[in-house]
Amino acid sequence: MAQQHTYAVIMAGGIGSRFWPMSRNMFPKQFHDMLGRGQTLIQTTYERFRRFVPAENIYIVTNALYKPLIQDQLPEVPDRQVLYEPFGRNTAPCILYAASRIHKNDPHARIIVSPSDHLILPEEDFQRDVQVALDALEGQSRIMTIGINPSRPDTGYGYIQYLEEAGATYFKVKTFTEKPSLEIAKSFLRSGDFVWNSGIFIFSSDTILRAFEALLPDMYELFEEAKPAYETPDEPNAIEAVYSRCKNISIDYGIMEKANNVFVIRSHFRWSDLGTWKSLYEEMSKDTLGNALSGNILAYNSSNNIVKVTPQAGDKLVVLKGIENLIVVDTGDVLLVCPKDQEQTIRNIVADVRKDRGDQFV
Amino acid sequence: MAQQHTYAVIMAGGIGSRFWPMSRNMFPKQFHDMLGRGQTLIQTTYERFRRFVPAENIYIVTNALYKPLIQDQLPEVPDRQVLYEPFGRNTAPCILYAASRIHKNDPHARIIVSPSDHLILPEEDFQRDVQVALDALEGQSRIMTIGINPSRPDTGYGYIQYLEEAGATYFKVKTFTEKPSLEIAKSFLRSGDFVWNSGIFIFSSDTILRAFEALLPDMYELFEEAKPAYETPDEPNAIEAVYSRCKNISIDYGIMEKANNVFVIRSHFRWSDLGTWKSLYEEMSKDTLGNALSGNILAYNSSNNIVKVTPQAGDKLVVLKGIENLIVVDTGDVLLVCPKDQEQTIRNIVADVRKDRGDQFV
Numbered sequence: 001m002a003q004q005h006t007y008a009v010i011m012a013g014g015i016g017s018r019f020w021p022m023s024r025n026m027f028p029k030q031f032h033d034m035l036g037r038g039q040t041l042i043q044t045t046y047e048r049f050r051r052f053v054p055a056e057n058i059y060i061v062t063n064a065l066y067k068p069l070i071q072d073q074l075p076e077v078p079d080r081q082v083l084y085e086p087f088g089r090n091t092a093p094c095i096l097y098a099a100s101r102i103h104k105n106d107p108h109a110r111i112i113v114s115p116s117d118h119l120i121l122p123e124e125d126f127q128r129d130v131q132v133a134l135d136a137l138e139g140q141s142r143i144m145t146i147g148i149n150p151s152r153p154d155t156g157y158g159y160i161q162y163l164e165e166a167g168a169t170y171f172k173v174k175t176f177t178e179k180p181s182l183e184i185a186k187s188f189l190r191s192g193d194f195v196w197n198s199g200i201f202i203f204s205s206d207t208i209l210r211a212f213e214a215l216l217p218d219m220y221e222l223f224e225e226a227k228p229a230y231e232t233p234d235e236p237n238a239i240e241a242v243y244s245r246c247k248n249i250s251i252d253y254g255i256m257e258k259a260n261n262v263f264v265i266r267s268h269f270r271w272s273d274l275g276t277w278k279s280l281y282e283e284m285s286k287d288t289l290g291n292a293l294s295g296n297i298l299a300y301n302s303s304n305n306i307v308k309v310t311p312q313a314g315d316k317l318v319v320l321k322g323i324e325n326l327i328v329v330d331t332g333d334v335l336l337v338c339p340k341d342q343e344q345t346i347r348n349i350v351a352d353v354r355k356d357r358g359d360q361f362v
Numbered sequence: 363m364a365q366q367h368t369y370a371v372i373m374a375g376g377i378g379s380r381f382w383p384m385s386r387n388m389f390p391k392q393f394h395d396m397l398g399r400g401q402t403l404i405q406t407t408y409e410r411f412r413r414f415v416p417a418e419n420i421y422i423v424t425n426a427l428y429k430p431l432i433q434d435q436l437p438e439v440p441d442r443q444v445l446y447e448p449f450g451r452n453t454a455p456c457i458l459y460a461a462s463r464i465h466k467n468d469p470h471a472r473i474i475v476s477p478s479d480h481l482i483l484p485e486e487d488f489q490r491d492v493q494v495a496l497d498a499l500e501g502q503s504r505i506m507t508i509g510i511n512p513s514r515p516d517t518g519y520g521y522i523q524y525l526e527e528a529g530a531t532y533f534k535v536k537t538f539t540e541k542p543s544l545e546i547a548k549s550f551l552r553s554g555d556f557v558w559n560s561g562i563f564i565f566s567s568d569t570i571l572r573a574f575e576a577l578l579p580d581m582y583e584l585f586e587e588a589k590p591a592y593e594t595p596d597e598p599n600a601i602e603a604v605y606s607r608c609k610n611i612s613i614d615y616g617i618m619e620k621a622n623n624v625f626v627i628r629s630h631f632r633w634s635d636l637g638t639w640k641s642l643y644e645e646m647s648k649d650t651l652g653n654a655l656s657g658n659i660l661a662y663n664s665s666n667n668i669v670k671v672t673p674q675a676g677d678k679l680v681v682l683k684g685i686e687n688l689i690v691v692d693t694g695d696v697l698l699v700c701p702k703d704q705e706q707t708i709r710n711i712v713a714d715v716r717k718d719r720g721d722q723f724v
Contacts, residue, residue, distance in 0.1 A: 321700040338683040
């Protein structure tokens with residue numbers, strides 16, 4: 001099928017509170033150069049799709065708060081391709097909004113939905129896997145997903161179980177399981193027919209709309225009612241009305257777990273959700289003592305630290321002396337110092353800081 | 363003798379590199395509110411003398427670089443009472459300059475010389491001890507010093523040994539010893555006739571000038587030559603010429619160790635030279651977990667830390683989570699993170715930073 005019908009939808013509405021104070025309500029993770037590579041995560045994601053999707057077919061769905069960040073970081077994306085949510089309602093409404101909006105103009109659309117803040121390398125392998133998924137849509141009503149070979153029994157991910165089939169390039173999905181216990185995650189790894197859910201989905205707009213109509217009919221109806229307002233000055237009001245009545249539900253729980261036409265491709269690319277400081281640390285370049293340093297930093301007799309000084313801190317110099325295994329984040333207005341092995345408490349810190357100091361710093 | 367002949371000379375030329383990055387070449391320790399009490403150390407020292415010394419008799423000797431800081435922090439001190447050194451040459455030239463300048467206008471002057479950056483409390487006890495020293499000058503050519511009862515065998519201080527004399531309020535000094543080894547410091551404490559040198563001296567201008575004439579005659583001559591320039595537009599040039607030819611030597615080594623008319627009063631006040639983060643930590647108020655926090659700081663599950671956020675860092679929020687025994691200093695342009703037990707390395711860090719990043723941050 002012609003490339004003109006291939007679309008990408010980049011989901012960029014998250015707030016990434018595990019990376020506070022770098023990731024903030026008003027400046028979340030996907031808009032930061034988390035890996036210190038001279039590009040923000042959403043810019044990298046955009047370029048990933050720009051390799052094989054026409055520019056006029058790449059859409060962003062994000063919170064209305066982030067309009068200035070989108071305009072600053074992706075000035076080449078026209079406003080009509082940025083869909084602003086009045087508030088987050090998880091991935092199901094986000095995907096339905098984008099699919100319904102795209103489908104209105106192009107009923108032959110094939111859509112690749114992707115998070116904006118993951119690491120995917122090399123780009124060629126990603127493109128190849130996506131092409132397999134797109135090809136699998138040909139003449140079939142299928143929802144394709146991309147699964148990642150699990151390297152550890154991570155309890156923070158969703159798992160996809162598939163029906164093994166010798167020689168196949170993709171597999172029928174049996175079950176979706178969100179964030180299992182460690183015991184169950186271990187059994188998944190042992191059984192060998194589970195992959196991690198990458199959050200990347202490929203489907204035709206027609207197929208996904210039919211799935212919503214069948215499985216989340218109330219939500220489907222809300223967006224059908226809003227349809228006439230798309231690309232008119234009324235769109236923000238119509239969408240605000242939809243979202244205020246829309247339930248908060250993920251695409252995994254609302255559609256994928258229940259649909260019987262879901263397939264999975266085992267990815268050939270390297271992937272990280274960059275969901276924790278630890279996973280970020282693994283992907284950052286490090287000095288000989290294992291320090292991952294991003295900013296104007298001097299580390300003396302210090303090892304295995306992760307230090308982030310954001311551009312908002314200016315030309316600030318950070319000096320560590322005799323420090324081990326710490327997370328140090330300086331954003332100019334906030335400094336966080338926390339041991340790496342306590343990173344799971346950072347979300348709680350954000351709540352404490354809001355309680356103790358109000359919204360200014362969160 | 364009338365109060366009109368009583369003078370104070372506050373020595374404020376140090377750079378306090380042990381408190382880097384708070385204390386900086388261009389903004390040293392004495393100009394900071396090190397204890398978080400709403401006053402800088404030099405302001406507290408000035409007020410200490412202002413209680414019993416006429417305002418027109420309180421002099422400051424400092425580096426010419428700190429003129430803006432003096433004018434900002436002590437606007438009530440007229441420019442004629444601030445003596446600017448072109449560069450530091452230790453305490454002997456500093457004291458000689460002040461004594462010679464004061465003596466020119468008032469040959470009956472009695473001078474109290476004091477560092478600008480020490481903790482002294484309560485003020486009443488200090489004033490009483492100084493009064494005993496001033497009284498001891500009456501009709502006698504004496505150099506009075508104030509000794510501190512040593513509470514530990516500190517190797518960073520100077521020690522004064524005195525001749526014990528039952529019922530005396532002050533004692534003849536036998537020896538001065540700068541920074542002894544730990545073994546020797548321990549023996550000093552055991553012997554019981556040693557006190558710490560507080561760096562506070564009380565003498566008549568005549569007595570100290572005669573001591574310089576006898577013990578540091580070259581230096582004495584240099585200042586005698588500069589004398590006609592005092593309080594004229596030529597003073598800075600004349601003093602620069604003197605300092606460029608003047609040797610770098612402390613008053614202790616150049617005068618006190620050699621003069622035979624030195625006496626010591628055992629202080630009744632509490633004293634700290636605030637010379638290390640540890641000594642500063644002891645004097646700061648602490649939360650229930652032993653954190654000494656100065657600035658907009660939240661400490662969760664953290665104990666025994668010392669955190670300083672200077673006004674230059676603005677309204678910055680510092681959050682510690684699960685942190686123990688650290689020094690964290692944020693000055694807006696520099697952040698230092700270092701374990702408390704490694705504070706003695708901070709001076710080396712300053713040298714390293716100068717080497718690695720130049721003078722901007724030191």
